[in-house]
Amino acid sequence: xxxxxxxxxxxxxxxxxxxxxxxxxxxxxxxxxxxxxxxxxxxxxxxxxxxxxxxxxxxxxxxxxxxxxxxxxxxxxxxxxxxxxxxxxxxxxxxxxxxxxxxxxxxxxxxxxxxxxxxxxxxxxxxxxxxxxxxxxxxxxxxxxxxxxxxxxxxxxxxxxxxxxxxxxxxxxxxxxxxxxxxxxxxxxxxxxxxxxxxxxxxxxxxxxxxxxxxxxxxxxxxxxxxxxxxxxxxxxxxxxxxxxxxxxxxxxxxxxxxxxxxxxxxxxxxxxxxxx
Amino acid sequence: xxxxxxxxxxxxxxxxxxxxxxxxxxxxxxxxxxxxxxxxxxxxxxxxxxxxxxxxxxxxxxxxxxxxxxxxxxxxxxxxxxxxxxxxxxxxxxxxxxxxxxxxxxxxxxxxxxxxxxxxxxxxxxxxxxxxxxxxxxxxxxxxxxxxxxxxxxxxxxxxxxxxxxxxxxxxxxxxxxxxxxxxxxxxxxxxxxxxxxxxxxxxxxxxxxxxxxxxxxxxxxxxxxxxxxxxxxxxxxxxxxxxxxxxxxxxxxxxxxxxxxxxxxxxxxxxxxxxxxxxxxxxxxxxxxxxxxxxxxxxxxxxxxxxxxxxxxxxxxxxxxxxxxxxxxxxxxxxxxx
Numbered sequence: 001x002x003x004x005x006x007x008x009x010x011x012x013x014x015x016x017x018x019x020x021x022x023x024x025x026x027x028x029x030x031x032x033x034x035x036x037x038x039x040x041x042x043x044x045x046x047x048x049x050x051x052x053x054x055x056x057x058x059x060x061x062x063x064x065x066x067x068x069x070x071x072x073x074x075x076x077x078x079x080x081x082x083x084x085x086x087x088x089x090x091x092x093x094x095x096x097x098x099x100x101x102x103x104x105x106x107x108x109x110x111x112x113x114x115x116x117x118x119x120x121x122x123x124x125x126x127x128x129x130x131x132x133x134x135x136x137x138x139x140x141x142x143x144x145x146x147x148x149x150x151x152x153x154x155x156x157x158x159x160x161x162x163x164x165x166x167x168x169x170x171x172x173x174x175x176x177x178x179x180x181x182x183x184x185x186x187x188x189x190x191x192x193x194x195x196x197x198x199x200x201x202x203x204x205x206x207x208x209x210x211x212x213x214x215x216x217x218x219x220x221x222x223x224x225x226x227x228x229x230x231x232x233x234x235x236x237x238x239x240x241x242x243x244x245x246x247x248x249x250x251x252x253x254x255x256x257x258x259x260x261x262x263x264x265x266x267x268x269x270x271x272x273x274x275x276x277x
Numbered sequence: 278x279x280x281x282x283x284x285x286x287x288x289x290x291x292x293x294x295x296x297x298x299x300x301x302x303x304x305x306x307x308x309x310x311x312x313x314x315x316x317x318x319x320x321x322x323x324x325x326x327x328x329x330x331x332x333x334x335x336x337x338x339x340x341x342x343x344x345x346x347x348x349x350x351x352x353x354x355x356x357x358x359x360x361x362x363x364x365x366x367x368x369x370x371x372x373x374x375x376x377x378x379x380x381x382x383x384x385x386x387x388x389x390x391x392x393x394x395x396x397x398x399x400x401x402x403x404x405x406x407x408x409x410x411x412x413x414x415x416x417x418x419x420x421x422x423x424x425x426x427x428x429x430x431x432x433x434x435x436x437x438x439x440x441x442x443x444x445x446x447x448x449x450x451x452x453x454x455x456x457x458x459x460x461x462x463x464x465x466x467x468x469x470x471x472x473x474x475x476x477x478x479x480x481x482x483x484x485x486x487x488x489x490x491x492x493x494x495x496x497x498x499x500x501x502x503x504x505x506x507x508x509x510x511x512x513x514x515x516x517x518x519x520x521x522x523x524x525x526x527x528x529x530x531x532x533x534x535x536x537x538x539x540x541x542x543x544x545x546x547x548x549x550x551x552x553x554x555x556x557x558x559x560x561x562x563x564x565x566x567x568x569x570x571x572x573x574x575x576x577x578x579x580x581x582x583x584x585x586x587x588x589x590x591x592x593x594x595x596x597x598x599x600x601x602x603x604x605x606x607x608x609x610x611x612x613x614x615x616x
Contacts, residue, residue, distance in 0.1 A: 004389055005344045005541070009353040051347045051355075052532040052539050076557040091353040239556045241528040241543075244389035248525030248546070249553065251572070252562070253498075254580025259388055273498045273571065274554065274562045 004244060007049040007093025008034055013068055015088055018154040022119060023084065024061065024072045027094065040064055042126035043101025043207075043235060043263045046071065047243045049093030053082040057240040057258070060097065061122035063129040069094075072122035072154055098243045099262050102127050102207050103233060110231075111139035113199040115218050117146045117190050117210025121154055123235050124209055132165045141168040142199045146190030146214070148175050150183050171196055190214060191221045201226035207263075209235040212276035219266050219277065229266040234277055236262050236269070279451075280444040281459035282466055283434070288441070289319030292368070294456050299366035299402060302336055304329055316368075324369050324436065327412035328595060332374050332521035333367055337397045338381060341544040344393070344528070350537045358393070366402040366453075369434070372423030373415070373593040375405050377521030379429045380582060380589070384524055402449055405430035409473045414594025416483040416607055422591040424477050435470045442466050483594065485610045491588070494579035497613040498571065506609070507567035509602045510549075516573060516604075517547030519595035522581060525553075548572045574609050 014026040029035035040060055048071070049055045056079040062070035075084045086092060104127070112131060114124050124143075131138045143162065147153045153172070163170050171193045173186035186192055190210070206227060208218045215234050222232055238250035238257045245259035252272045255261075261269075269275065283291065295301050296317060303322040305314045311326035313333045346356040370378075382398060385391040408415075408424035417423025426433050431450035435442045442462055445451050517523040527546040532539030546553060549570075554563040563569045581589025590606060597605050 003345065003357050003392060006355050006357060051349055051353065051541075052530050052536065054530050055528065055541075080557075093353065093355075237556070238554075238562065241526065245387075246385065246389065246391055246524070246526070247528065247543070248548065249527075251548075251580075253572075254576065254583060271498075274568060 005095070005242070007047065007055070007095045009091045010069075010094045012086055012088055012090050012092060018072060019152050021076075022072060022074045022152075022154055024070055024122075024154075025083070025092075026062070026068045026070045027092065028068045030091075035067070038069070038097065040069075040097035041101040042104060042130060043123055044097040044099050045123075045243070045262060046094050046096035046098065047240070048079070048083065049095070050079060050082040050086070051093065054079045055093070055095075055241075056080070057098075057237075057243055059123035059235070059262070061125040063126050063133070065133070072119060074119045095243065099258055100260065100264075102235075102263050103205070103265075104130060107205045107207075108137050109139060109203075111199050111204035112141045113197065113204055113206045114141070114143045115190060115206065115208040115210070116144070117214040118148065118152060119154065120208075120210030120214070120235070121145055124207060125155065125158075127207060128162060128165075132162075132168075135166055139167075139203065140199065141165060142197055143168070143170045144173075144190055144193040144197060145170070146173045146175070146193070146210070149178055150174055150181055151178075169198065189217070191217050194221055194225065201228070204231065206232040207235075208232065212236075215277045229270060232266040233263055234266055234269070236264060236275070236277070278444045278446075280442055280462035280466070281454060281457075282437075282462050283441040283443050283457075283459055285440075286319075287457060287459060288322070288324075290457055291453070292316060292319045292322070295366050295368075295402075295453055299364045301366045301368055302333065303368040313367075322369065324406060324434075325410070326369075327410060328371075328415070328593065328598070331519060332377060332593065332595065333370055334374075334377065334381065334521050334523075336365055336367060337378065337401070338385075338394055338524060338545075341542060342393065344541045344543055346538070346540045348538050349532075364400040364402070365397065366404065368404045369406040370403060370430075371406060371408055371417075371593075372426040373417040373420075373591040374521050375403065375426050375429050376417075376422040376591045377593070378403075380522050380587065380591070381524060383585060384581070402453065403430045403432075404450075404453075405433040405446075407433065407435040407470070407474060409436050409477045411477055411480040411482075412594060414483060414597040415592065416481060416485055416594060417592035418478050418481050419484040420487065420588060420590060420592035425474055435473065437466060437469045437473065440466075442470050483597075483605075483607045485590075485592065485607050486614065487588070490610055490614060491579050491583065493614045494575050497575070500613055502609060502612045503567040503571040506570045506604055507565065510566050510570050510604065511601060512549050512551060512566055512569060513601065514547035514549040515599040515601065516596035517545070517549060519599045520577075521591060521593055521595070522577070522589050523547065548576070570604075574606065577606060578610060578613070 010027040016024040241247035250257040304326040385394040405426035526543040577590040
């Protein structure tokens with residue numbers, strides 16, 4: 001039996017520079033059996049290890065059907081510094097997948113509203129690719145994405161293909177536009193896009209991921225527009241030391257983000273302490 | 278229940294006999310208090326103890342342990358920790374601590390199995406000791422976790438003054454006693470046990486009224502007590518250090534000077550420490566002492582075991598004794614219930 005805490009080796013196949021401080025790492029299992037045994041659903045996460053430095057949790061942004069797995073990482077601390085020092089061909093450790101992902105079954109036949117901020121878009125990317133691949137199973141798709149500046153947007157190289165998905169709209173906004181940068185979309189926080197969206201509260205399901213303070217305003221803004229909190233799903237983020245509900249660190253009250261989440265209906269976490277959303 | 282009677286000198290024979298198959302751990306005197314430590318003879322042990330500094334949790338969920346060894350020389354190579362061959366017999370464990378172990382068993386089994394903990398437990402034997410004397414901070418009786426053990430032991434002993442009653446809980450317990458050829462207990466021994474336990478139950482000075490406590494705890498997020506306690510609390514984490522049910526741990530990598538070989542460790546952590554709920558870029562979801570105090574207290578009174586209908590607190594009273602500013606969980610329970 002593979003020990004619960006032992007990471008498995010994966011090779012970094014490709015590194016995509018998304019923004020100044022954010023990269024997407026495509027990872028390939030060395031052992032084909034391990035790859036085929038690794039099945040995940042959109043919204044789940046893995047623990048990535050750099051031996052000698054440590055381990056941290058990262059959401060998967062690849063499609064579950066892809067040959068390799070990918071994760072988009074922002075350089076913010078000790079472990080991510082070490083990951084950014086690696087190059088293509090280097091080996092990194094992976095454990096998982098863990099946690100409860102997006103409600104892909106519940107959302108079938110519904111209109112889907114995705115609201116993402118900054119590096120909150122990657123965990124929603126497999127939702128987009130899954131809807132695109134099984135288009136007739138879902139209602140309309142609308143993606144609202146906000147970033148600090150145009151240069152802080154991730155996956156810009158995919159926007160064109162997303163807008164070609166039938167019955168799909170992509171609305172963009174940024175907090176500020178630096179001098180000399182061309183920007184044809186909205187300026188303002190992501191909730192300013194609510195005025196332009198077509199999705200309404202009837203027969204729709206919302207998935208949102210981003211900074212907690214953003215999700216707080218997203219949830220409240222949507223409630224004001226008649227959305228019910230049973231149909232608003234948020235993806236939470238906490239520092240995790242184990243990913244499997246044993247180390248205790250990710251708890252909000254007595255709820256474990258790692259195993260009870262990271263995706264929760266807002267209804268199920270509404271009353272919990274130790275959160276902003 | 279099937280039972281035998283042990284004299285004081287039989288204890289020594291028992292320890293020596295059990296030592297052939299187990300590393301025996303029991304309560305030993307240390308200065309003015311007691312600790313659980315390895316013993317080779319019954320004389321090293323003192324079963325008249327009231328409490329120990331640390332709970333026997335340290336044997337199954339050690340304060341620090343290796344998760345795996347690694348080498349970076351060959352790129353990425355991991356060596357699993359070799360399984361410990363040591364089998365532990367825990368002798369003289371009080372009902373509070375035994376109940377805490379049973380709670381940890383559940384915790385480390387549910388959803389993901391923590392093999393490091395569970396392998397140690399699987400190969401262990403437990404000799405419980407019912408409490409006929411009560412410590413000043415004990416409140417197990419009101420928590421329903423003592424002073425008598427009702428499950429989870431191979432043998433359960435009661436001090437009858439001039440002899441011990443040893444009740445058999447499992448086949449392993451029977452086999453452990455077998456070489457000693459002890460006389461069977463009779464009705465008078467059981468009557469003596471009942472009378473001593475009934476007497477012990479009258480000696481408690483601390484109580485928690487469990488009725489409605491979990492619900493009151495769930496409604497107490499904004500209770501003023503958290504801010505009041507935060508005014509005196511030092512966030513030292515002593516309560517977690519001595520708590521028999523605190524399971525939280527931190528994970529860290531240690532690497533040798535050549536930067537090629539190392540190990541990943543876990544060590545016990547506490548939600549009372551400032552860094553515990555910190556996240557990247559300077560965030561901290563329990564940056565205020567009141568939030569950390571609430572987390573610890575409600576983990577004990579509400580969160581842990583809520584699916585199983587038990588409490589995360591077993592009433593051992595160690596946190597009360599260890600707290601440098603005299604925070605008392607039984608008083609906290611009174612307050613959040615509206616007392």
